[in-house]
Amino acid sequence: MGWNSSVILIExxxxxxxxxxxxxxxxxxxxxxxxxQATTSQLYPGGALGEIxxxxxxWTSNTQLLMFDEFLESVSRTGRAVVCLQSSxxxxxxxxxxxxxxxxxxxxxxxxxxxxxxxxxIPEEAGVIWQDDExxxxxxxxxxxxxxxxxxKTWENVKFAVFVL
Numbered sequence: 001m002g003w004n005s006s007v008i009l010i011e012x013x014x015x016x017x018x019x020x021x022x023x024x025x026x027x028x029x030x031x032x033x034x035x036x037q038a039t040t041s042q043l044y045p046g047g048a049l050g051e052i053x054x055x056x057x058x059w060t061s062n063t064q065l066l067m068f069d070e071f072l073e074s075v076s077r078t079g080r081a082v083v084c085l086q087s088s089x090x091x092x093x094x095x096x097x098x099x100x101x102x103x104x105x106x107x108x109x110x111x112x113x114x115x116x117x118x119x120x121x122i123p124e125e126a127g128v129i130w131q132d133d134e135x136x137x138x139x140x141x142x143x144x145x146x147x148x149x150x151x152x153k154t155w156e157n158v159k160f161a162v163f164v165l
Contacts, residue, residue: 003086003134004041006066009145010056012079015161018049018056021074022163023065031162035155048160055147059160061087067096069103077101084141084149086134093133095140097122109133 010018019028026046038048038059047060056075060066063085072081076098083096085108094108094116105119112133124143128136142148 002088003150004089005039005059005061006063006083006085006087007039007149008058008060008066008072008075009082009084009141009147009149010058010075010079011054011081011145013056013075015049015051015056018058018075019161021071022049022058023068023071026065026163026165028161028163032159033162035152035158035160038158038160039149039155043162043164046162046164048162050155050158050160052147052154052158055145057147057149057155057158057160062165063087072096072098072103073101080144082141082144084137086137088134091133093137095137095144097144109137 022028033048038050041061044061047058047062049058065071066083066085075081077100081098085094092108092110097105105122106116108116124140128140130136138150148154
């Protein structure tokens with residue numbers, strides 16, 4: 001399909017906790033958007049923040065935020081933060097997993113080759129045959145979180161708060 005926006009799924013945190021952890025160069029606005037707009041790259045360099053059952057979802061194509069250790073450590077202190085990195089334009093796809101404030105795993109692929117491989121592979125990676133990096137990352141994230149981020153029904157009733165740089 002060609003996704004060019006990424007999502008961080010944050011477990012066991014409140015929307016306010018995540019808002020407070022977003023670096024202060026960003027401002028969370030009162031503007032609300034639906035899932036269709038939140039899941040695209042239209043909001044770059046900002047993004048959108050919303051809540052689904054068991055998870056806070058932060059959509060952005062800003063890789064500096066997606067891979068910002070201090071933010072990910074902060075929002076994962078009581079659970080997990082799972083980054084689903086998707087950039088079809090640059091053919092970069094990957095995932096980062098933080099648990100209880102600690103980095104556990106980073107796997108990033110570029111043009112069907114492993115670019116970053118840090119941490120022990122997680123069980124959800126077992127058996128993955130890397131043929132379509134985008135689909136493979138979505139599949140692993142779904143196995144980790146139970147959330148199908150590609151299904152528009154996941155986001156159809158969510159109101160996302162826009163944050164801007």
